[in-house]
Amino acid sequence: MTTRSADAPRFHVALPLPAGELLELPREPGHHALRVLRLGAGDALVLFDGGGREVPAVIESVQRDRVLVRLGEALSPLRESVLRIRLAQAISARERMDYTIVKAVELGVEALAPVAARRSVVRLDEDRAGKRLAHWQSLVVSACEQCGRNRLPSVEPVLPLAQWLASLPAGGEELRLLLHPGPGQRLRELHPAAAVTLLVGPEGGFAPDEVAAALAAGFLSVCLGPRILRTETAGPAAIAALQALWGDL
Ligand code: SAH
Numbered sequence: 001m002t003t004r005s006a007d008a009p010r011f012h013v014a015l016p017l018p019a020g021e022l023l024e025l026p027r028e029p030g031h032h033a034l035r036v037l038r039l040g041a042g043d044a045l046v047l048f049d050g051g052g053r054e055v056p057a058v059i060e061s062v063q064r065d066r067v068l069v070r071l072g073e074a075l076s077p078l079r080e081s082v083l084r085i086r087l088a089q090a091i092s093a094r095e096r097m098d099y100t101i102v103k104a105v106e107l108g109v110e111a112l113a114p115v116a117a118r119r120s121v122v123r124l125d126e127d128r129a130g131k132r133l134a135h136w137q138s139l140v141v142s143a144c145e146q147c148g149r150n151r152l153p154s155v156e157p158v159l160p161l162a163q164w165l166a167s168l169p170a171g172g173e174e175l176r177l178l179l180h181p182g183p184g185q186r187l188r189e190l191h192p193a194a195a196v197t198l199l200v201g202p203e204g205g206f207a208p209d210e211v212a213a214a215l216a217a218g219f220l221s222v223c224l225g226p227r228i229l230r231t232e233t234a235g236p237a238a239i240a241a242l243q244a245l246w247g248d249l
Pocket of ligand 1 (some may be wrong): 180182199200201202203204205206222224225226227228229231234
């Protein structure tokens, strides 16, 4: 297992990062390095490409807003879980959804699928859905910068629940779990799987026909104990429990 050195700030830079080269940081990480963290020549940082590689680097010079860094040798430390988890979260109020996404990334999800449910309080037209998707992707990037992941989890475009269920491959290998309060199975009673898709309802829960549609699509109803969790708690709690059972926690 590799843990990260906690001191050097990390920046996602989706570019080739060849050892020994001088690279100008793109605008956003450059701004963050200079104006927020107030880094300067000689300071160490870590860049990662989002595809699994990270590269130690040192700031060589700063010219006005341009930050030039000298790249070191790439490393590919393994910080991804062996358990592949995809979280399908019914769209919840803005700050709840943000919380879910950040915590799910910290806990090691591989993919996030925002789904529009009947009781989702937030309605997103195409324009707002696009903006919200970009916002969620930026949260994923900053969570990866913070927690040391070098592979960016994907955020899928928003789909209505029925359409998202229809998009799942028939006979998919992954275990499909619908988190639903009530008399469902408990996580620890399930047979271990290598890949899990979790489906979590919005603040008001799923409507009965949505539950029926998920069950028809091969989801198993599971219950996270006798307490009702808030929607933003349910996903991260289930991910943590699954990682402890079959993953890397
Ligand atoms: N009143 C709603 C509660 C919604 S809680 C209802 O009875 O359905 C929001 C979402 O969090 C739920 O749709 C479910 O996906 C998840 N959740 C909350 N508590 C849970 C529990 N104890 N077990 C399984 N899922 C839970």
